[in-house]
Amino acid sequence: MKILVALKRVADPANHNKVKIPASGDRIDTAGLEWQINPFDLYALETALRLTENGKNPKKREGEVVVLTIGPKETETNLRSALATGADRAIRIEAVDEELDGRLVAHALAKIVEEEKPDVVMMGKQVVDSETNMVGQVLAELLDWPMATFAATIQEQPDGLLVEREVDGGVAKVKVTLPAVVTVDLRIVSPTSVRSKHTEAGFKYPYEEVRFAPLPAIMQAKKKPLAIKNLSELTPDLKSTTRYVKYEAPPGRKAGIKVKDVQELVQKLATEAKVI
Amino acid sequence: MANVLVVAELTETGAVRKTTHNAIAFAQQAGGGFSILVLGDKASAAAQELTGFGAEKVFACEDASLGAYVAEHFAPTVAEVAKQGFRLVVATASSFGKDLLPRVAGRLDGAYAGDCASVTSNGGALTFKRPMFAGNAFGYCQMSTPIQLATCRQSEVDPAEPTGGSSPVESVAKVAPGAAASRIQHLGVATVKSERPELGEASVVVSGGRAIKEKFFDIMNPLADVLGAAIGASRAACDAGYAPGDYQVGQTGKIVAPSLYIAIGISGAIQHIAGMKGSKTIVAINKDAEAPIFQLADYGLVADLFQAVPELAQELAKHKAAKG
Ligand SMILES: Cc1cc2nc3c(=O)[nH]c(=O)nc-3n(C[C@H](O)[C@H](O)[C@H](O)COP(=O)(O)OP(=O)(O)OC[C@H]3O[C@@H](n4cnc5c(N)ncnc54)[C@H](O)[C@@H]3O)c2cc1C
Ligand SMILES: Nc1ncnc2c1ncn2[C@@H]1O[C@H](COP(=O)(O)O)[C@@H](O)[C@H]1O
Numbered sequence: 001m002k003i004l005v006a007l008k009r010v011a012d013p014a015n016h017n018k019v020k021i022p023a024s025g026d027r028i029d030t031a032g033l034e035w036q037i038n039p040f041d042l043y044a045l046e047t048a049l050r051l052t053e054n055g056k057n058p059k060k061r062e063g064e065v066v067v068l069t070i071g072p073k074e075t076e077t078n079l080r081s082a083l084a085t086g087a088d089r090a091i092r093i094e095a096v097d098e099e100l101d102g103r104l105v106a107h108a109l110a111k112i113v114e115e116e117k118p119d120v121v122m123m124g125k126q127v128v129d130s131e132t133n134m135v136g137q138v139l140a141e142l143l144d145w146p147m148a149t150f151a152a153t154i155q156e157q158p159d160g161l162l163v164e165r166e167v168d169g170g171v172a173k174v175k176v177t178l179p180a181v182v183t184v185d186l187r188i189v190s191p192t193s194v195r196s197k198h199t200e201a202g203f204k205y206p207y208e209e210v211r212f213a214p215l216p217a218i219m220q221a222k223k224k225p226l227a228i229k230n231l232s233e234l235t236p237d238l239k240s241t242t243r244y245v246k247y248e249a250p251p252g253r254k255a256g257i258k259v260k261d262v263q264e265l266v267q268k269l270a271t272e273a274k275v276i
Numbered sequence: 277m278a279n280v281l282v283v284a285e286l287t288e289t290g291a292v293r294k295t296t297h298n299a300i301a302f303a304q305q306a307g308g309g310f311s312i313l314v315l316g317d318k319a320s321a322a323a324q325e326l327t328g329f330g331a332e333k334v335f336a337c338e339d340a341s342l343g344a345y346v347a348e349h350f351a352p353t354v355a356e357v358a359k360q361g362f363r364l365v366v367a368t369a370s371s372f373g374k375d376l377l378p379r380v381a382g383r384l385d386g387a388y389a390g391d392c393a394s395v396t397s398n399g400g401a402l403t404f405k406r407p408m409f410a411g412n413a414f415g416y417c418q419m420s421t422p423i424q425l426a427t428c429r430q431s432e433v434d435p436a437e438p439t440g441g442s443s444p445v446e447s448v449a450k451v452a453p454g455a456a457a458s459r460i461q462h463l464g465v466a467t468v469k470s471e472r473p474e475l476g477e478a479s480v481v482v483s484g485g486r487a488i489k490e491k492f493f494d495i496m497n498p499l500a501d502v503l504g505a506a507i508g509a510s511r512a513a514c515d516a517g518y519a520p521g522d523y524q525v526g527q528t529g530k531i532v533a534p535s536l537y538i539a540i541g542i543s544g545a546i547q548h549i550a551g552m553k554g555s556k557t558i559v560a561i562n563k564d565a566e567a568p569i570f571q572l573a574d575y576g577l578v579a580d581l582f583q584a585v586p587e588l589a590q591e592l593a594k595h596k597a598a599k600g
Contacts, residue, residue, distance in 0.1 A: 016409040017546050028413050130408050133390045134378035141382025146460035149375050166521045167371035170467035177459035187521055241387040246416040256574035265577055266591045273557040275536040
């Protein structure tokens with residue numbers, strides 16, 4: 001199976017409460033935060049690796065995993081770390097973050113899919129900075145491919161993928177025939193969530209969330225192929241159609257009081273907050 | 277011709293889901309009049325439920341193949357109806373809206389703004405307010421495609437109330453889907469049956485964290501019962517399997533804003549806070565006095581949850597009995 005994984009870098013998600021918005025409101029200042037791969041995209045990469053290996057012998061790749069990002073030169077660091085984790089090769093599409101929107105990203109991805117002809121495009125359900133949650137769905141429509149968004153488990157079958165999707169009120173089960181677009185949700189990285197046709201019965205991944213690259217792999221990753229393309233050549237007639245005109249900080253919330261026991265809590269809820 | 281097209285969301289049995297009323301209110305914010313599109317195998321009956329909200333028209337696309345929601349079957353018809361002069365297509369940012377509307381955007385080559393808190397119209401130009409960075413910023417965006425698409429955050433837009441009147445219902449035929457539809461099979465939805473209110477709509481939510489472990493429902497049920505509350509959970513509690521995945525409250529789960537939110541054994545990671553900080557009154561019960569959740573709780577109780585929560589359920593029951 002050949003899988004294309006779309007990765008985007010974001011400012012350190014665990015510290016999003018440290019972003020600053022200048023009085024002019026013309027931008028969000030993420031200075032001081034480190035760039036990392038969007039967590040959901042790390043999960044998408046982990047999923048792609050699991051689908052192309054026998055978990056017991058993860059050194060041998062059964063198929064190919066190609067990682068791709070649309071962004072500036074510095075994102076090559078993130079691509080190299082994805083290569084170190086196990087991806088075979090990388091593609092970077094040169095672009096400035098500010099000139100992108102979800103529609104444009106989807107169009108650019110569609111062009112790469114035409115060239116690369118993967119069986120699956122694996123992506124995060126959303127980026128955690130702009131929280132758009134659209135690229136996978138738009139891409140699937142542009143390609144006229146089936147999609148399985150918010151995937152929590154995936155089981156490879158001879159003729160496609162059986163996917164359990166996390167939806168409001170429960171779990172929806174779909175079967176997609178390849179090629180298809182899959183966007184992953186948090187639970188996809190549980191130890192038994194992904195089963196490829198190479199996964200042995202009863203096999204459980206022995207770690208939480210995603211694998212780490214061993215040091216030698218980090219060295220080897222420097223030699224793996226990384227191709228560079230230009231957004232303006234891929235989608236010459238398109239530009240972003242979404243423009244942010246202003247940013248603003250949300251109203252703050254202050255700590256209240258500590259109550260000494262349950263009785264006091266109930267009394268406060270009844271007489272002060274008046275919510276019971 | 278109305279300006280905004282609201283895509284209705286139905287339950288598995290074909291009734292109108294409440295999220296549809298939030299989407300109607302969002303369409304009203306955008307101004308300029310609106311119509312509603314209902315798709316389903318019993319769409320005509322559901323359309324009748326929506327004739328009293330002041331829509332110019334209620335379109336009903338009834339087809340046996342639309343009984344279960346599958347984006348590949350729904351999107352072509354939504355796009356076709358949208359092309360009848362609509363400028364904006366909206367739904368609520370439920371798992372339905374978030375799945376479907378971007379796909380429709382792809383078909384119309386329109387721009388899409390997801391999970392909006394509000395929309396304002398200035399001389400017809402629409403500006404959408406969106407939470408970003410785990411609720412640490414709001415961005416105001418404008419889109420420039422002829423047809424625009426947006427979903428609204430349910431907790432930010434109060435549901436529309438019926439205004440009377442009677443919108444005409446118009447049947448529309450299902451548009452033949454593309455190749456994608458023949459390559460996806462819907463095998464069913466496993467729903468967790470519950471008598472409790474839905475998380476997104478409840479006025480009281482009690483959420484449990486990793487600390488409760490296998491006792492999750494033993495501890496949470498009595499408290500939820502006495503409060504008539506919905507039950508939520510942290511990601512860690514869902515990941516560990518103590519609570520179902522769709523109980524997750526947070527940036528990447530459900531966003532809730534009830535009048536009372538009680539966080540039990542939840543540390544208060546920024547992704548969790550993003551999903552509940554809009555609540556009117558926040559209570560936190562945690563044995564660690566330094567837990568970040570206390571920085572935004574109105575009432576904090578530093579205690580062992582296994583003792584405090586059963587006691588709280590009892591005290592609340594007493595209070596209720598005394599109130600009569
Ligand atoms: C991409 C991404 C998305 C995420 N999205 C979400 C999301 O939407 N929602 C979400 O919740 N999280 C989300 N998270 C996870 C988040 O970062 C935290 O890991 C998670 O919220 C922690 O859950 P918790 O508070 O239950 O567990 P912990 O952080 O382990 O906290 C447990 C708490 O219980 C307390 N405790 C322990 N024993 C007791 C006791 N006996 N009595 C009282 N208190 C006790 C401890 O003091 C501690 O504060 C996301 C993470 C990532 C990377
Ligand atoms: N600039 C980008 N480069 C590569 N992939 C991207 C980019 N932006 C978004 N994606 C992919 O699209 C997914 C959904 O993003 P979004 O729709 O923007 O929330 C992400 O999780 C990525 O997999």
